[in-house]
Amino acid sequence: MVEAVLQLSMGLPLLVELLALARPRTVEDVDADGNLADMAIERFVQWITGPEKRDAVRAGALALQLNEDVFTAAAGPGLVT
Incomplete structure (x- = not known):
């Protein structure tokens, strides 16, 4: 268990x-x-205000290993700062 x-x-x-x-x-x-x-x-x-920021966090939660390229692919280029 x-x-x-x-x-x-x-x-x-x-x-x-x-x-x-x-x-x-x-x-x-x-x-x-x-x-x-x-x-x-x-x-x-x-606690995250703003739907775009929430979506970015959710998209980043998908990958076990995350770098800027993976994040951009998951969240979209508009959310990368």
């Missing part, structure tokens, strides 16, 4: 907490509905 939570969360503390709070009983229960990652992203962006 711990291995499944750590693998799915990629070690991100907020995701680890959300997955643990779900109290899964089996490995298959770990984020079975696929919503916990979405919930974590929404918690990260809830």
